[in-house]
Amino acid sequence: MNPYYHQNYTRAEIDAVLARIKACVQQGRYIISQNENRQENIDFINTYRIHSARQKSILMQIETRDFCHTLQNTKLGFEHEILYVFVPQVQLYNADGEEETVDVYTKFNIIDLPSGDRVVVISFHKRNKPVSYPFR
Numbered sequence: 039m040n041p042y043y044h045q046n047y048t049r050a051e052i053d054a055v056l057a058r059i060k061a062c063v064q065q066g067r068y069i070i071s072q073n074e075n076r077q078e079n080i081d082f083i084n085t086y087r088i089h090s091a092r093q094k095s096i097l098m099q100i101e102t103r104d105f106c107h108t109l110q111n112t113k114l115g116f117e118h119e120i121l122y123v124f125v126p127q128v129q130l131y132n133a134d135g136e137e138e139t140v141d142v143y144t145k146f147n148i149i150d151l152p153s154g155d156r157v158v159v160i161s162f163h164k165r166n167k168p169v170s171y172p173f174r
Contacts, residue, residue: 043107043123045172052105052173055122059146059157063097068157082163086130086140096142097159100126106169111147121160122146125169141165 062068070093072080083093104126111119123145130140145161 042109045107049102049173052102056102058148058155060098062155062157063094070159070162078163096128100124103173105173106171119147125165
């Protein structure tokens, strides 16, 4: 596994992180990155025709057992941020209308603001690298 990936967390710690993420999603205080640097997210959403309600549903169904690792943000000026990676298995319909099980690679940044937490879903696409699950 990549030496920058960290898995040294208790289930309770990840439960707490996931609760913060889900609270933001439930309250609409999140965004899935779909800018020019996140073409993979855009392509995934379009390929599987995942409308915003389904995106939210996928995020709300993530469980602690889907946790893979954390890593430090490497963007200049944001090195203090910890990014959380979860890879749930989700039933989706492909472009041919056939149902398939897809490993959805999700990477979250929880931003702690005076007005409350916000979540940026940096990655939301089909898994494209090996992962391991410390709670499975």
